[in-house]
Amino acid sequence: MKIFDKYILKSFLQPFLATFFVVLFVLVMQALWLAFDEIAGKGIDIFFILKFLGYLALILTPTALPIGILLSSIMALGTLAENYEFAAIKSAGISLKRVIRPLVILVVLLSGLNFIFLNNIYPWATLKQKNLYLNMKKKKPALALIPGAFNTEIPGFSIKFDEKYGEENNLLKNVQIADLNARKGKVKVITAEKGAISTEQGSKYMTLTLANGNYYEEHLNKTMSPNERAKMPASKATFKTYIINIDISSFSDDDSMNEELVKEHHGMLSIVQLDSISKKNKIEYDAYIKARSIIFYDAMKGKKLYKYPDSILNRNLKPEILENFNIKNQSTVLNESIQLLNRTIDRNKYQVKSFKDQRKTLNLYDFEFSYRISFSFACLVLFFIGAPIGSIIRKGGFGLPLIMAITIFVIYFFISQLGKNLSEESAISALLGSWLSTLILLPFGILLTRRATKGMGIFNIDALFNKVQKIFNKLIHRKISIK
Numbered sequence: 001m002k003i004f005d006k007y008i009l010k011s012f013l014q015p016f017l018a019t020f021f022v023v024l025f026v027l028v029m030q031a032l033w034l035a036f037d038e039i040a041g042k043g044i045d046i047f048f049i050l051k052f053l054g055y056l057a058l059i060l061t062p063t064a065l066p067i068g069i070l071l072s073s074i075m076a077l078g079t080l081a082e083n084y085e086f087a088a089i090k091s092a093g094i095s096l097k098r099v100i101r102p103l104v105i106l107v108v109l110l111s112g113l114n115f116i117f118l119n120n121i122y123p124w125a126t127l128k129q130k131n132l133y134l135n136m137k138k139k140k141p142a143l144a145l146i147p148g149a150f151n152t153e154i155p156g157f158s159i160k161f162d163e164k165y166g167e168e169n170n171l172l173k174n175v176q177i178a179d180l181n182a183r184k185g186k187v188k189v190i191t192a193e194k195g196a197i198s199t200e201q202g203s204k205y206m207t208l209t210l211a212n213g214n215y216y217e218e219h220l221n222k223t224m225s226p227n228e229r230a231k232m233p234a235s236k237a238t239f240k241t242y243i244i245n246i247d248i249s250s251f252s253d254d255d256s257m258n259e260e261l262v263k264e265h266h267g268m269l270s271i272v273q274l275d276s277i278s279k280k281n282k283i284e285y286d287a288y289i290k291a292r293s294i295i296f297y298d299a300m301k302g303k304k305l306y307k308y309p310d311s312i313l314n315r316n317l318k319p320e321i322l323e324n325f326n327i328k329n330q331s332t333v334l335n336e337s338i339q340l341l342n343r344t345i346d347r348n349k350y351q352v353k354s355f356k357d358q359r360k361t362l363n364l365y366d367f368e369f370s371y372r373i374s375f376s377f378a379c380l381v382l383f384f385i386g387a388p389i390g391s392i393i394r395k396g397g398f399g400l401p402l403i404m405a406i407t408i409f410v411i412y413f414f415i416s417q418l419g420k421n422l423s424e425e426s427a428i429s430a431l432l433g434s435w436l437s438t439l440i441l442l443p444f445g446i447l448l449t450r451r452a453t454k455g456m457g458i459f460n461i462d463a464l465f466n467k468v469q470k471i472f473n474k475l476i477h478r479k480i481s482i483k
Contacts, residue, residue, distance in 0.1 A: 004094075005102040012076040012103050019075070020068030027060040028053065048132065055129035062118050062375065069107060070382040071405035076103075077390030078401055086391060096453045100387050107383045115376035119270050127268040145172075145197075154206075154246060156180050161195065170197040175210060177244070187218040190242065210242040266368045278365040285358050292351065296344065359426060366430035367423050371416075374435045378412065381438055384445035388452030412437050 032053065077100075080086050089099060145151045151159045162174040172195035179188040192213030199206045215237045266274065297303075322330050385408060395401060415437035423433025 008099060009102050009106060011080060012072055012106070015075040015079075016068055016072035019071045020064055023067045023071070024057060024060060024064040027064055028057050031056050031060065052129065052132055055125045055132065058121055058125035059129060062114050062122055065110065065114050065117075066375070066379045066382050067405065067409050069110060069379050070386040070409060071401060073103070073107075073383050073386030074390040074393075074401035074405055075397065077387050078393055078395045079390075079397070081391050081394035096388075096391060103383070103387065104380075107380055111376050111379040114379055115372065118372045118376060123268045123270055123273075126265070130265065130268070157246060171195070172197070175213070177208075177210075189216050190214070190244075192242065206246045208244045208246060210239070210244070212240060213242060214238050215242065266364045269368075271369055271372055274365050274369040278362065278369065281358075281362055281365065285362060288358065296348075360424050363424050363426060363430050367420055367434050370431050370434035371420075374438045375416075378438050378441075381442050381445050382408070382412070384449050385441060388445075388448035391452045392448070408441075412441060415440055 035052075080089075080099075086099075145159060145161070145164065147161060147164050149160065156179070158178040158180060160176045161172040163172070165171050165173070173193070175190075175192045175195040177190045179190070190210065190213060192210035194211045196209045196211075197206060198209070215235070217235045269277065318324050322333065325333060386405065389404060390401065393400060393404070419428070419433035419436030422428045422436075423430045428436075
């Protein structure tokens with residue numbers, strides 16, 4: 001390797017390593033801040049919190065890599081231009097293409113590394129991090145309880161409350177508890193204005209202390225007939241304080257912290273697994289669509305529609321079918337048809353969500369499959385945007401390059417999310433949605449590289465003004481000629 005190539009690589013690698021770890025730290029802190037309320041002050045072991053952060057760092061590494069490449073390319077080339085090293089290089093007859101050639105090779109290697117990371121380490125880290133988070137909830141049941149919903153994570157109970165508050169988020173407001181341990185349905189219901197959750201270290205029981213509430217229980221037996229059940233008495237009482245000890249041994253099992261509960265999320269699979277599951281789900285989806293179409297065909301009495309040859313057609317029948325019936329029978333036919341259509345429309349309305357959910361799942365698998373490849377290629381595209389910008393603006397350091405890098409990546413991220421949302425809704429194909437941001441930014445990278453190679457600025461203001469002036473002069477001459 002030539003000394004010149006080593007110097008160019010050194011000029012790029014120094015800011016790259018610095019920016020990569022700074023960006024990774026910022027992304028991890030942002031993600032930690034979002035999850036802070038869920039894990040802080042809940043008695044979670046520091047070892048598991050560190051594991052949570054470690055998996056989080058591995059998940060965010062593929063995102064930090066292209067940002068680091070973009071920012072360091074602007075900084076490295078900007079510093080060379082700012083220190084007039086580019087002028088010296090050009091005076092020696094060395095072109096910009098020759099300058100960035102070793103950097104292009106390095107970025108290609110980094111793109112390949114990012115793909116390997118996305119295909120192997122990223123799914124594994126996502127799997128571990130998501131399951132660790134779920135198991136943290138199992139370790140501390142209060143974490144699993146969500147306000148405004150019926151929580152059934154704790155076996156044998158359905159718990160609902162309006163608000164969770166307090167320093168440890170263990171105080172509840174407007175609590176409703178259904179005891180399902182008897183397996184007879186909601187025959188035992190307890191309501192209270194307030195509740196407090198407490199769990200001692202190492203205990204297999206969670207204590208729920210309720211205040212100012214009501215207790216209701218129906219005394220039923222599975223063997224009773226409906227008439228007998230209606231005659232059975234029920235217990236009802238009010239209380240100021242009521243204590244419930246709930247068995248949470250399934251939550252407090254130490255081995256559960258290593259369980260892998262979720263395994264087929266699209267972010268937890270490699271490209272080969274994504275392709276395999278996508279093909280399997282598409283077969284199931286096609287079978288589901290075919291089954292629904294057959295049901296719809298039968299409901300619309302499609303089997304009773306026959307095509308008769310002309311020789312046996314009744315010539316006395318009128319072309320309009322209803323004209324062959326009297327008024328009373330016409331009304332009967334129309335009413336039955338309308339009722340049949342209304343039933344079919346109502347049935348289809350309930351099935352729309354199922355269709356959409358299955359289609360979205362398939363689209364997500366297809367999108368993730370293509371996005372892993374396009375996102376790796378984006379490292380190269382962002383480099384060809386950042387390197388010419390750095391040579392054109394002639395500014396190094398973290399000032400202007402940082403602002404421009406953040407702006408460019410936000411645009412890239414926004415277009416990526418737009419492509420993902422459109423492909424989820426089947427507005428565009430998953431392949432186009434995954435490559436949308438890369439395809440849009442690629443022409444800008446080519447354009448900027450050409451302008452930087454020719455020593456031109458990002459925008460040629462004089463040329464723009466000249467074109468506007470020519471258009472303005474043509475309009476004036478045309479008005480004069482018309483007069």
